[in-house]
Amino acid sequence: MAKLDPIIGRYVTLDQGGKDFRIYFEENGSGIPLLCLHTAGAHSSQFRHLMCDPEITKNFRIIAFDLPWHGKSTPPVGWQEEEYKLTSTFYIDIIKNFIGSLNLKKPLVMGCSMGGRVVIRLAYELGKELSGVIGLEGSDQPAPWYDNSWTSHPNFENGDFCVGLVSGLCAPQSPDEYKWETLWHYYQSGHGVFKGDMHFFRTDSDYADNSATIDTELCPVYLMTGEYDYSCTPEATVETASRIPGAEAVIMREVGHFPMSENPDVFRNYLIPVLDKFKEGEKNEPSSS
DSSP, X not given: OOOOOSOEEEEEEEEETTEEEEEXXXXXXXXEEEEEEOOTTOOXXXXXXXXXXXXXXXXXXXXXXXXXXXXXXXXXXXXXXXXOOOOHHHXXXXXXXXXXXXXXSSOEEEEETHHHHHHHHHHHHHGGGOSEEEEETOOSSOOTTOOSGGGGSGGGGSHHHXXXXXXXXXXXXXXXXXXXXXXHHHHTOOTTHHHHHHHHHXXXXXXXXXXXXXXXXXXXXXXXXXXXXXXXXXXXXXXXXXXXXXXXEEEETTOOSOHHHHOHXXXXXXXXXXXXXXXXXXXXXXXXX
């Protein structure tokens, strides 16, 4: 008998900067909105295991969308005449626009890699409007493990090259089934998309001067990083957490740069205790009646 996933996919068209962006998103569950942001060069399928986890979806409405140029989302009309280059301002604006379009009230935002970086800016700019943020493989500034000059090499546009780059970011304990599913997301990346995302990740996302201004009483911050991640190292995560008063760093064993997709069974054991804290926080909020 065929097995039907509980995930529902839809499109929403956002008007931003005078252009229409047709955004694909998936969701499942009910309760606290949990908005998930994918990694550079990938798409929302990275969160499918979370969306199919009944223990999580009974209390959280998990929503994940594909950024423009990614996955099933489409770039704006005339995209072929311009080079895709993700900026911090556009990234923040599209997230705010998406939250408003679905009328999400006090969502919890969880992003990975570049999504784990941008939640830092969300926390200090939109903290009052959020339940909190969870940065997976996230820090408040780029790590110096490579520069951007080599992204201009023609091979960088090749899916095999990008897969080779990110494959080393998976932990050796990650099951082959999930590791190769994670890598497939990179085989699917559009021409120049990973390179365009690297502009944000490497040169337009240094938030270290602002992270200390985050009020974690209003917007709790959790930073969760795999021990095998050399892109966002555990040390960088702990250092970032130390700059944010009240932030908590969680270093995950047997996990690399893609915890939600490369080893979902291990990841859920780290994530559920964090999500439970937000469940308790909702119970303790004063009634509006």
